Amino acid sequence: MITTTPFHERLDQLNETGLWGHWSGYLSATRYCSSAKHEYFAVRNSAGFFDTSPLYKYRIVGRDAERLLAGVMTRDIRQCRPGKAQYTVWCDDRGFVLEDGVVFRHSQDEFLLTAAEPNLGYFSDLAGRLDVSLEDVTDELGMLAVQGPRSRAILAKIAPGVEELGYFEHTDAKIGTTPVTVSRTGYTGDLGFEIRVARDDALPVLDAVIAAGEGHGLRPFGEQALLMARIEAGLALIGVEFSSSRFAYTDHERVTPKELGFGWMLHGIDDETRPFIGRDAIRRELAEKTSRWATVGLLLDWADHDRVYVAAGLVPPKDETPVEDEFMLYDDAGARIGYTTSQMYSPVLQRHIAIARVRPDLAALGTRVDYELTINHEYQTIAAEVTRLPFFNPARKTA
Amino acid sequence: MATKSTSYDAIIVGGGHNGLVNGAYLAKAGLKVLVIERRHVVGGAAITEELRPGFHFTSFSYALSLLRPDIVHELDLVKHGFMPILMPSSFAPMENGDYLLLGQDRDENIREIMRHSPHDADAMDRYEYDVERVCQLVKPLLDKVPPNIFGKSAEDLAETADLVRHLRGVDQKVIHDLVRMLTGSAADFLDDYFESDILKGYIASSGIIGTKVGPMSQGSGLVLLYHSMGEHDGHFGAWSFHKGGNGGFTEVLARAAQSFGAEIMLNAPVSRVVTKEGRAVGVALEDGTELTARTVVSAVDPRRTFTELVEPRELPSDLVENIDRMKFQGTSAKVNFALDGAPRYPALGDRTDQYLGFVNIGPSMEYLERAFDDAKYGWYSQRPYIDCAIQSFVDPDMAPPGKHVMSCFVQYAPYHLKGSDWDTERERFADTVQGTLESFFPGFGDLVLQREVRTPLDIERTVGLTEGNIFAGEFFAPQMYFFRPAPGWSQYRTPIDGYYQCGSGTHPGGCVMGAPGKLASQQILRDLTADKAATG
Numbered sequence: 001m002i003t004t005t006p007f008h009e010r011l012d013q014l015n016e017t018g019l020w021g022h023w024s025g026y027l028s029a030t031r032y033c034s035s036a037k038h039e040y041f042a043v044r045n046s047a048g049f050f051d052t053s054p055l056y057k058y059r060i061v062g063r064d065a066e067r068l069l070a071g072v073m074t075r076d077i078r079q080c081r082p083g084k085a086q087y088t089v090w091c092d093d094r095g096f097v098l099e100d101g102v103v104f105r106h107s108q109d110e111f112l113l114t115a116a117e118p119n120l121g122y123f124s125d126l127a128g129r130l131d132v133s134l135e136d137v138t139d140e141l142g143m144l145a146v147q148g149p150r151s152r153a154i155l156a157k158i159a160p161g162v163e164e165l166g167y168f169e170h171t172d173a174k175i176g177t178t179p180v181t182v183s184r185t186g187y188t189g190d191l192g193f194e195i196r197v198a199r200d201d202a203l204p205v206l207d208a209v210i211a212a213g214e215g216h217g218l219r220p221f222g223e224q225a226l227l228m229a230r231i232e233a234g235l236a237l238i239g240v241e242f243s244s245s246r247f248a249y250t251d252h253e254r255v256t257p258k259e260l261g262f263g264w265m266l267h268g269i270d271d272e273t274r275p276f277i278g279r280d281a282i283r284r285e286l287a288e289k290t291s292r293w294a295t296v297g298l299l300l301d302w303a304d305h306d307r308v309y310v311a312a313g314l315v316p317p318k319d320e321t322p323v324e325d326e327f328m329l330y331d332d333a334g335a336r337i338g339y340t341t342s343q344m345y346s347p348v349l350q351r352h353i354a355i356a357r358v359r360p361d362l363a364a365l366g367t368r369v370d371y372e373l374t375i376n377h378e379y380q381t382i383a384a385e386v387t388r389l390p391f392f393n394p395a396r397k398t399a
Numbered sequence: 400m401a402t403k404s405t406s407y408d409a410i411i412v413g414g415g416h417n418g419l420v421n422g423a424y425l426a427k428a429g430l431k432v433l434v435i436e437r438r439h440v441v442g443g444a445a446i447t448e449e450l451r452p453g454f455h456f457t458s459f460s461y462a463l464s465l466l467r468p469d470i471v472h473e474l475d476l477v478k479h480g481f482m483p484i485l486m487p488s489s490f491a492p493m494e495n496g497d498y499l500l501l502g503q504d505r506d507e508n509i510r511e512i513m514r515h516s517p518h519d520a521d522a523m524d525r526y527e528y529d530v531e532r533v534c535q536l537v538k539p540l541l542d543k544v545p546p547n548i549f550g551k552s553a554e555d556l557a558e559t560a561d562l563v564r565h566l567r568g569v570d571q572k573v574i575h576d577l578v579r580m581l582t583g584s585a586a587d588f589l590d591d592y593f594e595s596d597i598l599k600g601y602i603a604s605s606g607i608i609g610t611k612v613g614p615m616s617q618g619s620g621l622v623l624l625y626h627s628m629g630e631h632d633g634h635f636g637a638w639s640f641h642k643g644g645n646g647g648f649t650e651v652l653a654r655a656a657q658s659f660g661a662e663i664m665l666n667a668p669v670s671r672v673v674t675k676e677g678r679a680v681g682v683a684l685e686d687g688t689e690l691t692a693r694t695v696v697s698a699v700d701p702r703r704t705f706t707e708l709v710e711p712r713e714l715p716s717d718l719v720e721n722i723d724r725m726k727f728q729g730t731s732a733k734v735n736f737a738l739d740g741a742p743r744y745p746a747l748g749d750r751t752d753q754y755l756g757f758v759n760i761g762p763s764m765e766y767l768e769r770a771f772d773d774a775k776y777g778w779y780s781q782r783p784y785i786d787c788a789i790q791s792f793v794d795p796d797m798a799p800p801g802k803h804v805m806s807c808f809v810q811y812a813p814y815h816l817k818g819s820d821w822d823t824e825r826e827r828f829a830d831t832v833q834g835t836l837e838s839f840f841p842g843f844g845d846l847v848l849q850r851e852v853r854t855p856l857d858i859e860r861t862v863g864l865t866e867g868n869i870f871a872g873e874f875f876a877p878q879m880y881f882f883r884p885a886p887g888w889s890q891y892r893t894p895i896d897g898y899y900q901c902g903s904g905t906h907p908g909g910c911v912m913g914a915p916g917k918l919a920s921q922q923i924l925r926d927l928t929a930d931k932a933a934t935g
Contacts, residue, residue, distance in 0.1 A: 035487040035503035038485055045484055045642060045793075150795065214800065215801040302468070306468075318632045348482060350472070350483075351477075
């Protein structure tokens with residue numbers, strides 16, 4: 001049966017639309033008001049809050065906790081000091097991505113992993129006889145993302161000290177008398193924070209955040225606004241940019257970290273003290289340059305876009321609603337050279353953008369490709385150019 | 400402010416949005432450009448001023464919609480901070496305490512309209528579709544230099560033929576609707592679709608903005624059409640609020656222009672354009688400084704362009720006569736408020752989300768027409784039309800937390816008052832506006848911390864727009880397209896070689912479109928290329 005998060009009682013009062021999606025068995029607001037774009041602008045212009053409680057959360061504790069994670073995670077968890085967090089993927093032994101998540105290191109021997117899918121069995125099986133305990137704490141915690149340029153000022157009012165947090169750092173704090181953990185993390189590509197709080201304390205914390213946001217343009221945002229922000233931020237989404245190799249029928253459905261644009265996670269892969277699952281395959285991929293794809297951003301040529309639509313007698317659509325589907329890419333000779341995974345019209349960039357996978361030799365900045373879509377029930381192409389991800393990367397995100 | 404040089408390829412007189420757009424394009428093309436602004440701030444009428452600590456007022460122009468999207472891309476404005484924020488709702492209070500509140504959800508809007516008229520529930524879609532078809536036809540003309548239909552050169556004939564080709568094959572209903580809008584009244588057009596007073600009042604308000612017409616006057620259809628052509632992210636008729644107000648927007652333009660190498664000189668009133676043997680060779684500043692340039696561009700209005708910056712006797716008399724009789728007759732004013740809190744609308748209790756977009760005080764066509772009646776006879780409206788925007792709800796950077804700035808665009812406020820003058824009437828006029836707001840929002844007056852009044856005379860004095868006309872010349876059919884600003888002179892050139900015009904007094908006009916600035920730059924660059932070819 002569908003359940004609700006610790007914040008639901010208040011969010012239900014705030015949701016004017018009655019629209020709820022199902023996320024990992026929890027009700028999750030699609031949007032709170034008639035306009036997802038308005039909620040999106042709160043994130044880009046003032047501040048918004050989003051209930052991320054449905055993420056699976058695992059507490060991983062013990063003398064061998066680091067050893068377990070270092071042996072599984074593609075990024076080197078040993079580099080993550082207490083008080084820091086890492087976004088990472090984990091792979092199978094062929095070097096294909098299984099899933100992604102964020103690891104928060106609380107102390108030498110204590111971690112918290114958040115993930116989109118259930119993973120307790122997988123990690124427990126790998127733990128074997130290591131001195132480590134894994135516990136699913138999903139239901140014990142509420143998690144609230146507060147994102148946007150005003151998020152720091154708002155939280156500083158109720159949790160002094162959080163304004164000092166660096167990007168991907170976290171700290172224990174108090175909101176009122178309630179203990180919380182605040183991290184400088186999020187899924188919007190903007191300045192932002194996430195608050196973890198015990199289930200029973202969740203509502204007063206949310207109320208304190210709402211009160212602190214008064215006059216700052218703070219408003220709740222739902223999944224539609226989040227998905228807009230995450231495409232601009234170039235953030236991968238499981239089930240869209242990739243799916244777990246464990247459940248793929250063919251290698252076409254699989255993707256390696258390098259192919260997914262996560263070459264930066266592979267720093268130090270040649271360090272013999274760091275064997276992790278898939279390392280040998282990934283090293284071979286890198287050495288033999290066998291990556292099939294490179295993940296890039298695409299900027300559609302606005303003039304070509306409008307020209308094609310106007311020529312077809314149509315009003316050029318500029319719809320910010322994300323389209324999470326494949327569109328084919330071609331070179332000038334008409335050869336298929338890649339595909340997109342997510343696309344939208346970006347209000348802050350005033351351009352149509354797409355997260356795409358192209359042949360590695362075509363990944364250079366500025367490379368021109370043709371993006372295929374259907375107009376008046378016929379295939380048409382629009383010129384596009386390769387750009388770097390993220391599309392939108394304000395200095396405040398990490399400053 | 401000292402300039403880096405005394406000699407430029409192009410000098411633009413006037414640092415409003417069109418002057419900046421023009422300067423940016425010319426600089427991007429490699430010209431050495433100087434934009435000269437009389438005031439201490441760029442933007443012309445598109446400025447934001449901190450008139451009270453923490454309170455940012457959009458003293459004049461206050462929203463964006465018709466800005467041409469190609470300008471955003473070609474000048475890389477996003478890189479310089481361009482950020483048009485969605486205004487997600489439109490709120491129209493009624494005199495009986497009820498209201499019309501439209502948002503972004505079509506189906507919710509239909510339910511809301513049905514509250515007022517079941518008949519009109521399906522009218523909105525039909526109206527919007529029909530107007531959109533007309534806009535589709537007209538919009539490409541906004542982005543092109545108008546043809547000189549009076550010219551005999553091969554180029555003129557080809558351009559006129561292009562226009563005819565553009566119109567050929569267009570659906571007869573679309574052409575008919577176009578002509579009805581260009582020549583008729585907003586009232587006649589809207590009566591075909593709607594019966595609800597509040598809906599008609601709300602839509603017809605767009606037919607009077609900035610113009611001395613009532614919704615029942617012929618000519619209001621054209622103004623309605625113009626305001627329907629606005630787009631925010633391609634969404635029909637949508638308006639947005641630029642981060643930091645329209646001053647935030649013109650600062651973005653200035654940064655873009657400077658990034659292409661243009662210089663901007665502030666606090667530098669220009670006294671005249673210097674000509675030599677019928678050719679512009681530079682400008683003289685009021686302090687006596689002379690700067691030379693082979694191209695001088697006037698971004699100020701036609702009256703100033705042709706009768707103040709140059710000697711009218713250097714110009715053909717028919718042009719001077721046309722400019723003399725061009726209608727300015729500003730009829731709009733601004734009353735901006737710093738508020739201690741959010742106004743309260745009794746029927747909505749403590750809700751404030753209705754303030755996220757425009758608040759339209761124009762509850763019926765009759766209300767608007769009666770407001771116009773006062774203006775017809777030389778007085779300001781006793782129950783004025785007010786287009787309010789509490790911009791701090793959209794952008795919290797506009798006012799301190801919990802406080803607000805409220806921009807009120809007011810009509811009618813005719814430039815010429817019968818039996819009095821604006822310096823005498825300023826505060827009484829503002830009291831009338833505040834009193835009207837009080838009647839819709841009881842307790843409004845108690846919230847007022849500060850009031851900024853900008854009459855048409857203030858607009859003229861501060862920004863330089865003749866008679867305070869916000870479009871730099873009325874949006875009347877005989878002053879549009881190939882007649883703007885005068886027959887034969889709609890292609891941004893002037894009778895003086897090297898002297899060009901790029902302000903809102905040229906096609907396609909005001910509304911912060913930026914198109915005049917861009918189109919003029921294209922014309923200038925074309926002429927420079929032709930000159931070069933001719934001189935080998």
